[in-house]
Amino acid sequence: MAARLGVVSVVQAVIRSLRARIFSGELAPGTPLAEVDVAAQYEVARPTAKAALENLVASGLLTRNAHQTARVTLLSARDALDIYRTRAIIEAEAVRLLAALREVPSEAREANAEITELVGASPIDIIDPDIRFHAALVQALGSRRTSAIYAQLTDEIRLCMTHVQDATLLSTKDIAAEHARLLQLISEGETAAAAKVLEEHLRTASNKLAEHLESL
Amino acid sequence: MAARLGVVSVVQAVIRSLRARIFSGELAPGTPLAEVDVAAQYEVARPTAKAALENLVASGLLTRNAHQTARVTLLSARDALDIYRTRAIIEAEAVRLLAALREVPSEAREANAEITELVGASPIDIIDPDIRFHAALVQALGSRRTSAIYAQLTDEIRLCMTHVQDATLLSTKDIAAEHARLLQLISEGETAAAAKVLEEHLRTASNKLAEHLESL
DNA sequence: AATACGGAAATTGTCTTACAAGTACACATG
DNA sequence: CATGTGTACTTGTAAGACAATTTCCGTATT
Numbered sequence: 285m286a287a288r289l290g291v292v293s294v295v296q297a298v299i300r301s302l303r304a305r306i307f308s309g310e311l312a313p314g315t316p317l318a319e320v321d322v323a324a325q326y327e328v329a330r331p332t333a334k335a336a337l338e339n340l341v342a343s344g345l346l347t348r349n350a351h352q353t354a355r356v357t358l359l360s361a362r363d364a365l366d367i368y369r370t371r372a373i374i375e376a377e378a379v380r381l382l383a384a385l386r387e388v389p390s391e392a393r394e395a396n397a398e399i400t401e402l403v404g405a406s407p408i409d410i411i412d413p414d415i416r417f418h419a420a421l422v423q424a425l426g427s428r429r430t431s432a433i434y435a436q437l438t439d440e441i442r443l444c445m446t447h448v449q450d451a452t453l454l455s456t457k458d459i460a461a462e463h464a465r466l467l468q469l470i471s472e473g474e475t476a477a478a479a480k481v482l483e484e485h486l487r488t489a490s491n492k493l494a495e496h497l498e499s500l
Numbered sequence: 501m502a503a504r505l506g507v508v509s510v511v512q513a514v515i516r517s518l519r520a521r522i523f524s525g526e527l528a529p530g531t532p533l534a535e536v537d538v539a540a541q542y543e544v545a546r547p548t549a550k551a552a553l554e555n556l557v558a559s560g561l562l563t564r565n566a567h568q569t570a571r572v573t574l575l576s577a578r579d580a581l582d583i584y585r586t587r588a589i590i591e592a593e594a595v596r597l598l599a600a601l602r603e604v605p606s607e608a609r610e611a612n613a614e615i616t617e618l619v620g621a622s623p624i625d626i627i628d629p630d631i632r633f634h635a636a637l638v639q640a641l642g643s644r645r646t647s648a649i650y651a652q653l654t655d656e657i658r659l660c661m662t663h664v665q666d667a668t669l670l671s672t673k674d675i676a677a678e679h680a681r682l683l684q685l686i687s688e689g690e691t692a693a694a695a696k697v698l699e700e701h702l703r704t705a706s707n708k709l710a711e712h713l714e715s716l
Numbered sequence: 717a718a719t720a721c722g723g724a725a726a727t728t729g730t731c732t733t734a735c736a737a738g739t740a741c742a743c744a745t746g
Numbered sequence: 747c748a749t750g751t752g753t754a755c756t757t758g759t760a761a762g763a764c765a766a767t768t769t770c771c772g773t774a775t776t
Contacts, residue, residue: 292566293566293758293759294758294759295758295759318726318727318728319727319728320726320727320728328760329759329760329761330728330760330761331547331760331761332758332759334728334729335551335554342558348728349768350508350728350729350767350768351728351766351767351768351769352727352767352768352769353726353727366644366645366646367645369643369646370643370645370646370649373589373590373593373646374589376593377589377592377593427582427585427586428582429582429583429653429656430582430585430586430589433586433649433652436649437645440645509729509730510729510730511729511730534755534756534757535757536755536756536757544730544731545730545731545732546731546732546757547730547731547732548729548730548731550757550758564757565739566738566757566758567737567738567739567756567757567758568738568739568740568756568757569755569756
C-alpha cells in the first residue's frame, strides 16, 4: 500500500513535484531544466535528477536533444491537432461500446455535474473535471493498456491547457451541454450518433486550441 | 544522422542488445536480469545497466517490483487479449480511413507478398513481415502519436510471439489470404466491411494466442 | 563589415566507489 | 511443524570525477 504514501522513492517524488509545477504553469513551456539545477533545488544527487528528467522526457512533458538541457515542451498547433486526433480514436471506440451497452459511467455524470456548477468560474477550474469526464469514458473500456495509453495522452492534453492558460476558448456552458448530449445518446443506445457528437466535440475544441497556439 | 550508427549512447546500445535478445528468445520470459549481471556482461557501470533496465521495464518488456530483480515479462492470456484489443482499436480506425480514401499502402502490399512467398517457412519467419503489414496500415494515419503508441504495442506483440515460439497457431496461407482480402476491401472503399475483416482477423489470432498461453 | 575559425564555458554522458534500505531465503528455535 | 530471526543478495541513492559534446563568444581574416 505504498501508493497511498506521498513518497515511494526519491526519483518518483521529484517527478511528481516537477509534473505538478509544469501543470500549474509555474514552469512555463520553454523553461530550461538543467540536471544540476534540479538536483540543487531538491537537494538530491544529479543521477536522481537525471532519472526524473528522463522520465518526464519520455512522457513528452520535457524535450531535449543529446547533450542539451531539457526544456518544458512547447507544443505547436500541429501537436495539438495530433493529440486530439489520437485521443478521439480511443474515446470514440469507448463511446461506441458504452452506447451499445446503454451504460453511462457514473463518474462521467458526476464530472459533468461538477462542470455545470462551475459556469461562472475560471476556465482553469474546469480542466480537471473535463479531463475526468473524458477519462471516465475510456476507463469504461476496461482495458489496462488502453487506459495506460490514454493516461499518457492526458499528460499532453494538460500541457496543452497550460499553453492557453486563462484564454477562454469555449464557454463552460457549451461544454457541459455537449457532454450532457453525449451521455444522453449513450443511454439511448445511439452508437453512431454518440461517436459523431464526441468527434465533433473534440474537433471543435482542437481547432480552437490550434488556432490559439498558432497565434503565439 | 547519428541514428544510422550502431551506437548513439551506451545506454541505448545496451537497450538495443537486450531487446534483440528478448525478441530472439535467447532471454526467455521469466529470465532474471540483475543490474550487476547486465553491467558485468556488457562491461558497463551499474547505473548504465540500471538505466537500460528501467527503460525496458517502461516498455513492458521487463517486469519488476521495488527492490526486486527485473525479469523478462511473462504475458498471460488476459494480457494477450488486452494487447490485441487495444491494437484493434487503432488498426480499425486506420483501415476505415484507408478504405475511405481507397488507398492501399504499398508497404502493406509488399509485406504481404513477402508472407505469401514464405508459405513453407517456419512460423517465426512470418512474424516480421506480419508486423510490418499491420504497422503499414497504422503508419498511413500519418499521426506521430498514434504511430508511437502503436510502436509501443508492437513491442508487446513481439513478446507475445516469442511466448508461442514455434507453435503454429494459424497457417501462413490463411494469414496471407485474410490480408489480401483486407487490402481488396480497402481498394473498393468498403470501410465497414474492411474494418470488420480486420477485427475478425485480430480476434481469431488473439483467441488462438490466449488459448495457447492458457495452456502453459 | 561580414564571415570563418578557434577556444573557453557549460552541460550532459559515463564511470567508480560507497553506503543505506529493502527483500528473500535458509536456519535455528519454540 | 510453525514461527521468528538473521544473513546474503539486490536495489536505491549519493558523491566525486573525468570525458565528450554543444554552444557561444571573441578574434582574426577576407
